[in-house]
Amino acid sequence: MKKKTNILLIYTGGTIGMVKDYKTGALRAFNFEELIKNIPELDQLDCSLKGVSFKEPIDSSNMNPKYWALIASIIEDNYEDNDGFVVLHGSDTMSYSASALSFMLEHLAKPVIFTGSQLPIGDLRTDAKENLITSIEIAALQEKGKPVVQEVGLYFEYKLYRGNRTTKINAEHFEAFASLNHPPLVESGVHLKVHSNYLVKKPMKNKSLIVHKSMDDRVAILKLFPGINKEVVHAVLNIPGLKALILETYGAGNAPMDEWFLNELKLAIKKGLHIINVTQCSGGSVFMGHYETSEKLREMQLVNGKDITTEAAVAKAMYLLGTGVPDKLFKTIFETSLRGEMV
Numbered sequence: 001m002k003k004k005t006n007i008l009l010i011y012t013g014g015t016i017g018m019v020k021d022y023k024t025g026a027l028r029a030f031n032f033e034e035l036i037k038n039i040p041e042l043d044q045l046d047c048s049l050k051g052v053s054f055k056e057p058i059d060s061s062n063m064n065p066k067y068w069a070l071i072a073s074i075i076e077d078n079y080e081d082n083d084g085f086v087v088l089h090g091s092d093t094m095s096y097s098a099s100a101l102s103f104m105l106e107h108l109a110k111p112v113i114f115t116g117s118q119l120p121i122g123d124l125r126t127d128a129k130e131n132l133i134t135s136i137e138i139a140a141l142q143e144k145g146k147p148v149v150q151e152v153g154l155y156f157e158y159k160l161y162r163g164n165r166t167t168k169i170n171a172e173h174f175e176a177f178a179s180l181n182h183p184p185l186v187e188s189g190v191h192l193k194v195h196s197n198y199l200v201k202k203p204m205k206n207k208s209l210i211v212h213k214s215m216d217d218r219v220a221i222l223k224l225f226p227g228i229n230k231e232v233v234h235a236v237l238n239i240p241g242l243k244a245l246i247l248e249t250y251g252a253g254n255a256p257m258d259e260w261f262l263n264e265l266k267l268a269i270k271k272g273l274h275i276i277n278v279t280q281c282s283g284g285s286v287f288m289g290h291y292e293t294s295e296k297l298r299e300m301q302l303v304n305g306k307d308i309t310t311e312a313a314v315a316k317a318m319y320l321l322g323t324g325v326p327d328k329l330f331k332t333i334f335e336t337s338l339r340g341e342m343v
Contacts, residue, residue, distance in 0.1 A: 005047040005083040005140040009035075010074050012067065012097075013057035014090030016128045018120040027120055029057045038121050039129055047140040052078070060090025060097075060116075065215035065318065068100045075105065075112060076211045084111040084139030084147060086132070091116045091168060091176050094154060098163025099312040100215065102152040102339040103319035107207040111139045111149035114163055115156060118174055127174045131156060134188045141194070151200040151340065153185060160186035162200075164312040164341040167282060180283030181307040182340075200340045216243065216321035219314055223248040223280055230260050237268040244274040244317040244330075246310055247302070253277050253286030254293040262296055269300060274330050278305035278313050285343065303331045308342040316341065 011017050011029075018027040019034060035051065036042055042049060052074055058067065075085055089097055098114045105112065115135040117128035135155040141148040152163040154177060161179040169178045187193045222236045222245055237245065245268075249255045269275060277286050277297055285307035288298035298304075305313055316334060325333055337343065 005142060006081060007047050007049055007084045007086060007136055007139050008078050008082045009049060009051040009086050009088060009136075010071060011051065011053040011057060011088045012060070012063075012071065012090075013054060014060050014088060014116045015120055016088050016115070016117040016132065017057060019122045020120055035121070039132065041129070041133055042136070045133070045136055045140070047083075047136065049136070050082075060093040063090075063093040063097055065100070065217055068097060068104060068215060069213040071097070071101060072104045072211050072213055075101075076209065079110070079209055082110070083142070084149075085113070086135045086139050087112060087114045088132070089114050089116050091118065091156075095163070095166045095168055095177065095309065095311040096315060098152050098154045098166060099309070099315035099341070100318070102162075102164040102312075102341065103315055104212045104215070105152065106210040106212060108152065108209060109150045109202065109206065110147050111141075112152045112163075113139050113149070113160070114152070114154045118172075118176060127157065130158075134158075134192075137192065138186055141192070148194055148196075149185065149199060150202050155186075158188045159184040160188075162340055164315070164339055165309065167309050167311060169282065178282065181285070181309075181343075212319060212323055214322040215315075215318040217318060218243040218321065219246070219317045220244075221246045221248060221310060221314065224250060224255055228256075230264070233261060233264050237264055237273065242273060243321050244276060246276050246278055246305075246313045246317065248280040248310060249277055249286070249294070249297075251279060251281065252284065252290050252294065253279060253288045253297065253304075254291050255297055257293055257296060262300070265297075265300060265302075269302075272327060274303055274317070274327075274334070276303040276305050276313055276317060276334060278308055278310055280310075301331065303334050306335070306342045312341045
């Protein structure tokens with residue numbers, strides 16, 4: 001008889017874990033027993049479930065690297081005893097957290113599935129049940145004694161995406177997330193359809209999990225817009241202590257060619273700031289040199305963000321700075337896909 005898979009639920013906060021108090025109408029966080037009570041279907045799953053929760057569940061708007069380290073530590077402490085992990089998280093910053101954890105968990109060989117919901121678990125029309133049940137099923141999928149998914153994923157509304165490829169695109173619809181530059185890994189219909197060729201390919205050699213907990217937050221984002229002025233650009237580029245800037249450019253990585261703008265960038269790079277060129281389009285890729293308006297940026301040696309999302313770019317920059325990558329290697333390593341986050 002095959003042994004049951006062990007799945008650990010990690011509750012950080014967010015709508016999915018809220019239960020409505022029908023007397024007051026207010027939402028409050030549940031405990032693990034209440035969750036099982038609210039979803040009796042969980043008993044039908046062919047796996048053993050355990051739950052662990054943040055001492056004080058947080059709204060995901062309050063998420064930060066300190067909490068990422070906490071999630072990573074919980075996974076590290078329970079890694080040997082469990083076959084998969086499901087992280088319940090508020091949807092607002094879920095793409096940032098899924099991206100961060102993908103970098104923090106090096107040599108991950110088990111599924112870490114982020115999920116949440118747009119409506120609380122006790123609501124009549126909630127999306128929480130389907131999201132949670134299917135996330136657990138995916139986390140429990142095994143083939144020849146090995147987990148099918150061996151990376152950080154994000155499951156929402158019938159699709160499992162690679163976590164570091166997602167963006168929240170809608171605050172109203174159940175289909176809250178998109179992954180425009182990478183297809184879904186698993187689709188849930190009558191059957192679970194696994195797209196094996198899209199999953200992260202694991203080397204044959206099994207390496208032990210390495211958990212990186214120090215993320216360096218000396219990172220900023222600057223989104224270009226027509227009419228952005230010199231004072232704004234100068235102020236951002238000269239933030240004291242800033243180490244990396246995600247520059248959200250137009251289209252395929254284009255930016256204004258004003259002399260003052262290019263000079264500000266040149267000076268900042270000279271002072272050691274890493275400027276990462278990502279597109280502000282939800283889909284598509286940076287292609288520096290394709291147009292004249294990006295050729296100058298390429299000459300300046302801006303870091304090419306290719307088709308990375310802004311969320312993953314922030315997480316990757318924090319991760320690389322946190323691991324103490326030498327300045328002269330930052331560009332080369334950033335431009336290399338480490339966890340399937342870019343082409």
